[in-house]
Amino acid sequence: MPDRDTSTLHAYHGTCLRVDLTAGAATALPLPERRLRQFLGGSGLGTLLLLQENAAAADALSPEASLAFAFSPLVGSPLTTSAKFAVVCKSPLTERINDSLASSGFAIAGKKTGHDAIVLTGKAAVPSIVVIDEGHVHLEPAGDLWGLECSATQQRLQERYPGGFEFAVIGPAGENQVLYATISHDGRHAGRGGSGAVLGAKNVKAVVVRGSREIRWAHPEPLIAYARQLSKKSFGPATAKYRELGTATNLLVFNRLKALPTRNFQQGSFAGAEAIAPESLAETRSRTRAYCAACTIGCEHLYSLDNGKDRVRLEYENLFALGSLCDIRDPEVVLLASKRCDELGLDTISTGGTLAFAMECAERGFLNAPWLRFGNGESLLRAIELIAARQDLGDVLALGSRRLAEHIGHDSIRWAPQVKGLEMPGYEPRALQTMALGLAVGARGADHNRSGAYEVDFSAFVDRRQISEHTARLAAQSEDKAAIMDSLILCKFLRGVFEDFYEDAAEMLHLVSGWDVASTELQQIAARIVTAKKLFNIQAGWSPEEDTLPARMLSEPLPDDPHAQLGPAEFKDAVSAYNLWRNWTEEGWICAELRAQLDLDAFPAAGGP
Amino acid sequence: MNLRVEFYGIPRSRAGVSDVVLTFETPETTFGEVVSEIANQFPQFAFSCVLGDRLLPSFSANINGDRFVNDPAMVVHHGDTILLLSSDAGG
Numbered sequence: 081m082p083d084r085d086t087s088t089l090h091a092y093h094g095t096c097l098r099v100d101l102t103a104g105a106a107t108a109l110p111l112p113e114r115r116l117r118q119f120l121g122g123s124g125l126g127t128l129l130l131l132q133e134n135a136a137a138a139d140a141l142s143p144e145a146s147l148a149f150a151f152s153p154l155v156g157s158p159l160t161t162s163a164k165f166a167v168v169c170k171s172p173l174t175e176r177i178n179d180s181l182a183s184s185g186f187a188i189a190g191k192k193t194g195h196d197a198i199v200l201t202g203k204a205a206v207p208s209i210v211v212i213d214e215g216h217v218h219l220e221p222a223g224d225l226w227g228l229e230c231s232a233t234q235q236r237l238q239e240r241y242p243g244g245f246e247f248a249v250i251g252p253a254g255e256n257q258v259l260y261a262t263i264s265h266d267g268r269h270a271g272r273g274g275s276g277a278v279l280g281a282k283n284v285k286a287v288v289v290r291g292s293r294e295i296r297w298a299h300p301e302p303l304i305a306y307a308r309q310l311s312k313k314s315f316g317p318a319t320a321k322y323r324e325l326g327t328a329t330n331l332l333v334f335n336r337l338k339a340l341p342t343r344n345f346q347q348g349s350f351a352g353a354e355a356i357a358p359e360s361l362a363e364t365r366s367r368t369r370a371y372c373a374a375c376t377i378g379c380e381h382l383y384s385l386d387n388g389k390d391r392v393r394l395e396y397e398n399l400f401a402l403g404s405l406c407d408i409r410d411p412e413v414v415l416l417a418s419k420r421c422d423e424l425g426l427d428t429i430s431t432g433g434t435l436a437f438a439m440e441c442a443e444r445g446f447l448n449a450p451w452l453r454f455g456n457g458e459s460l461l462r463a464i465e466l467i468a469a470r471q472d473l474g475d476v477l478a479l480g481s482r483r484l485a486e487h488i489g490h491d492s493i494r495w496a497p498q499v500k501g502l503e504m505p506g507y508e509p510r511a512l513q514t515m516a517l518g519l520a521v522g523a524r525g526a527d528h529n530r531s532g533a534y535e536v537d538f539s540a541f542v543d544r545r546q547i548s549e550h551t552a553r554l555a556a557q558s559e560d561k562a563a564i565m566d567s568l569i570l571c572k573f574l575r576g577v578f579e580d581f582y583e584d585a586a587e588m589l590h591l592v593s594g595w596d597v598a599s600t601e602l603q604q605i606a607a608r609i610v611t612a613k614k615l616f617n618i619q620a621g622w623s624p625e626e627d628t629l630p631a632r633m634l635s636e637p638l639p640d641d642p643h644a645q646l647g648p649a650e651f652k653d654a655v656s657a658y659n660l661w662r663n664w665t666e667e668g669w670i671c672a673e674l675r676a677q678l679d680l681d682a683f684p685a686a687g688g689p
Numbered sequence: 690m691n692l693r694v695e696f697y698g699i700p701r702s703r704a705g706v707s708d709v710v711l712t713f714e715t716p717e718t719t720f721g722e723v724v725s726e727i728a729n730q731f732p733q734f735a736f737s738c739v740l741g742d743r744l745l746p747s748f749s750a751n752i753n754g755d756r757f758v759n760d761p762a763m764v765v766h767h768g769d770t771i772l773l774l775s776s777d778a779g780g
């Protein structure tokens with residue numbers, strides 16, 4: 081398509097702000113309409129920007145590394161759950177592409193600076209705050225903030241920058257370059273893959289944004305009417321679980337289906353499940369509900385600690401990673417551990433996964449840490465502090481389970497709970513086998529956000545404990561849908577309200593941008609985004625052997641459910657079928673014709689056949 | 690015949706109980722009849738989760754922790770346990 085003058089664009093500004101931290105200089109770079117339509121925003125746009133930056137070639141923690149905050153066409157619109165942004169970078173944990181999403185006023189203020197994305201590269205000479213005010217950029221010293229935890233940092237910034245600023249900050253874990261450190265804002269986190277460590281390596285304690293550039297919508301009146309309808313649907317049965325109970329209510333269901341990872345994936349059910357389940361917590365603790373910016377669902381449920389004062393956000397992933405995975409049965413410990421991870425800026429899934437793995441290694445006598453044991457709440461809390469400070473054993477725990485396995489030896493990589501170095505979320509692959517494939521092939525590593533294939537496993541379409549001829553297609557289709565949701569960006573918890581997701585997505589995009597986009601074009605956009613991420617990984621050194629699960633999961637049935645078993649040969653066949661479904665080679669390489677077809681031929685596929 | 694029904698998530702909060710045992714006069718019955726019987730016993734559950742003899746699409750049923758079911762004609766047997774839960778398993 082011919083590129084229009086960016087001043088005539090709707091829903092976009094048509095520029096990206098590139099900040100060189102070494103030089104202390106910023107440049108606004110044009111984003112052609114053709115590329116915006118091909119990648120939409122968020123996760124897709126961030127991937128495009130990283131490919132353009134040739135970021136795969138740089139060490140993730142080097143000054144040459146780039147990190148993008150990518151907004152999206154829906155940000156600032158009245159559509160519920162649209163105040164989201166993506167942080168996209170090369171992960172220091174996986175050395176592959178990493179995109180983590182979060183919601184807050186940062187998305188709205190960031191887009192109002194007049195840019196669709198902000199790319200940081202280089203390294204500040206001293207700990208700094210990057211201030212972007214109405215598109216003007218400068219660095220301010222952050223020495224007085226260095227060492228502060230996330231909410232204290234945010235509070236100090238609010239005092240220092242009153243009047244419409246929004247903040248993205250790192251905690252001590254990011255400063256110390258823990259490889260799974262988060263970026264925090266308003267208590268929400270861009271959590272997975274270590275984007276906080278990337279900011280820490282750049283000496284950036286916080287990014288502060290403010291702007292007043294209005295965003296023009298192509299069809300404002302119908303957009304408001306559509307948004308009203310969507311909000312109304314968001315109060316219906318499809319989101320009731322999130323509104324009334326929160327994600328943590330998964331725990332008892334997963335436990336009943338023996339799909340709840342327990343004791344470092346050694347079991348699929350947990351004797352302490354009732355004790356830490358939100359249904360029990362609600363009987364003894366006060367509970368409040370919170371919302372991300374611009375959300376009508378409000379899935380966040382906060383529970384009081386024993387002191388009666390502090391409240392902790394409890395989500396399924398915290399509960400499984402810091403509860404069943406480490407065999408912690410005391411709800412107060414799980415809540416405290418979640419709170420400490422949030423304050424220190426640690427990804428709860430990677431923290432719990434790394435610690436559960438370390439606990440198993442210590443139990444087997446391969447790791448000299450007699451204090452670190454399954455079920456010991458004190459040791460969990462102690463280890464979290466050591467990780468963030470990178471003290472003693474914490475220094476190697478800060479590297480994640482894959483590198484810890486390399487450090488320990490004894491073939492312990494077989495039971496390190498990771499794919500491509502990213503710790504696994506709370507979905508036992510042997511019990512949920514469409515999801516198992518989604519976890520293995522995910523560009524980001526073991527990932528429940530970019531693949532929602534568990535949805536299929538929780539349906540009558542498949543036998544969840546059996547890989548079938550449909551598994552590859554279903555896993556790919558789930559990933560495609562997520563690619564659109566993560567690029568538009570809408571919250572995944574809204575997905576149940578759409579009867580035909582692609583039709584609705586096309587309608588929303590039309591209303592904000594004016595583009596007449598058919599469902600088929602959106603499906604091609606999804607294929608492009610997924611393939612672009614794979615291309616990044618190939619440039620970063622991907623090899624086919626990475627698309628698998630930990631060896632233990634492919635060689636042993638789940639002890640508490642012998643029907644839950646995966647075989648290495650059939651699993652490899654499913655990965656091949658997935659690759660072929662994507663029009664990649666059977667091994668997963670991308671041929672020149674496909675790159676040309678998807679308009680990705682500007683980006684070479686280094687390596688491969 | 691006896692069947693056990695376990696409620697999770699929204700179905701549990703609407704039914705107000707975590708489980709119930711149902712008795713039928715016949716040696717076997719259908720999933721649709723089970724849904725109708727539960728709807729009779731738990732009006733709040735019926736209001737939020739049921740349409741006729743089917744669960745609304747936001748809710749799912751699983752038999753014995755094995756298969757998910759949505760066909761009202763499916764036969765269930767004495768001793769089966771039916772789990773009723775929210776369909777969306779996003780975390």
Ligand code: SF4
Pocket residue numbers: 161183322370371372375376377378379380571572573
């Ligand atoms: S549903 Fe939950 S995660 Fe999604 S936008 Fe709303 S509060 Fe945030």
